[in-house]
Amino acid sequence: MHAPDGFIDAPISAAAGLLAAGAIAVSLRGARRELDDTSRPGAAGVGAERTAPLAGLVAAFIFAVQMLNFPVAAGTSGHLLGGALAAILMGPYTGVLCVSVVLLMQAVLFADGGLTALGVNITTMAITTTLVAYALFRGLVKVLPRTRRSVTAASFVAALVSVPASAVVFTLLFAVGGTTDVSLGKVAGAMVGVHVLIGLGEAVITALTVGAVVAVRPDLVHGARGLRQKLKLRVGGELVDAPDTGVRPVPAAARSPRRVWIAGLVTSLVLAGFVSFYASADPDGLEKVATDHGIDEKAEEHAISDSPLADYGVKDVDDARLSGGLAGVIGVGVTVVAGTGVFWAVRRRRTEEEAEATSPAGTSV
Template identity: 70%
Template sequence: MHVPDGFIDTPVSVAAGVAAAGAVAVSLRGARRELAGAPGQAAQLLGAERTAPLAGLVAAFVFAVQMLNFPVAAGTSGHLLGGALAAILVGPYTGVLCVSVVLLMQGLLFADGGLTALGVNVVIMGVVTAAVAYGLFRALLAVLPRRRSSVTGAAFAAALVSVPASAAAFTLLYAIGGTTDVPIGTVLAAMVGVHVLIGIGEALITMVTVGAVLAVRPDLVYGARDRVEPLRLKVGGEFVAVTPHRAGPAPRSPRRIWLAGLAAALVLAGGVSFYASASPDGLERVAADKGFDKKAEEHAAAGSPLADYGVESITDTRISGGLAGVIGVGATVVIGTGIFRLAVLRRRRGRSGGDAPVPADNA
């Protein structure tokens, strides 16, 4: 659903950019709290220096999976938006930052999503999806049994709803600042209709990924740390809770899951992406059907050596696309991790040295 330049007029694009900048600023403050962890939370036990790379990994994984367009209808494909997955795994504020980093990398390096429309994309693909998904996810966990199946079920539902919500948000912006006179009712029906189908794919990917992390390190699923019952073993006729950490004061390092996740992202972006659907995605299909695709402007980074997810100097399509994917994953994990480390360091400096302490509720 990457909105190109030209679909939304300049005033609304600027307003969306301001809103996106504000959302990112708020998310940076919220991410400091999520990454550092409240007292007693697993994030604090792990140490913020370890949670920052995990958040960077989530951004890289979202980037990789977004390259895997899957067919949803005749001549139409969809891809992961990622806001729901990121919010559930690392927190809603950090999730917004994860998607924002992905969109920035895609726009600057791969000419995917307009640069003047970057604010629009951050709002509809990052802020809306993370807020809607995380809110619904937590609401469902509040009424569902305290089981792991409840967590994966809630993740499925939250991701499913977040995608048409994002489509509706785009339609709202298009109603205000669309550059073509198209009946908004037909745009809304088409956008929400096709993105409900895309949402099913998003929900499956989110559910499987969250379930996989729950199976090996439930303490790393931010949204469910206080809702998952600990693993219990029957000892002497009684069930005894098993701590997810090894004996001793230091918890298990997440290094293995980080390496496994990075390897998965590299394989998906560098190899599996070659088999992704080449059909236009939901927004592209609706724009073509309703006639406002002609307003799309040439991307400012169209001359990038990585434009359209290929390396300019390599003629072999498979190698070119795979190498571009690997570069994208690497750039996203490095830049994302750097941003999250910076957020954590700023929180620490605010609580130590000559700086005044930062209240936890306002961090």
């Protein structure tokens, strides 16, 4: 759903840019608390310094999976937006930043999504999906049994709803700032209809990813905080809670997430560098609707359309498989480095604030 330049006029694009900037500023402050990680049982002083690389990895994974367009209807494809996945794994504020980092890398390196439309894309793909998905996810986990299956099921529903919600927000922006005179009713129906189908793919990817992480390291999933299952014993053919012996195992949060990080990075590199070659070449939902309904009549060529990595290929590399694979690997590498750098800076600022608050100067009146 990367909108190019020219779909939305300058005033609304600027307004969306201001909204995106404000949301990012708020998210930077909120992410400091999420990345601090001290609210998780057993995490204080242990896991806090490791959350920045994990957040950078989530951004890189989203970048990689967004390269895997999947067919959803005749001549139409879809791809992961990632807001629900990032919010559930890292928290809503960090989730907004994760997806925003991905969108920025795509716009400035791969000419995917217009530069003047960056605010529009952050508003629709980062802010809307993250907030809608996380609000729905939290509501569901409150009423469902606190089990791993419930977390996975809630992530499926949250991701499913977040995609058509993003389509609705884009349609609203187009209604007030569209550059072409088209039937808004038809556009709205087409956008929501195709993105419900794309949402099913988003839901499957999100649920599978969250379920896989929850199964091995629930302490690394923000949305699964406090999820504990008592040991069960079979007595007389029935399962009962095991007695509390007073012996506490080493908290999962005290274990290094290095293996998870390495596995996630390798998976991202394989997806972007190899599997992406087999992705659907059909236009995605927004592209298809834009073509069918004339939204793209005033679309503008990307400002860096001749960049070395434009259209997810390496310039002057003739072999399509190699060109796309190298571009994907470069994209994952740049995103994980940029994302980790951003989150390290956010985390460090949190540490400095805590130091100032506890210093004699910080406590004086």
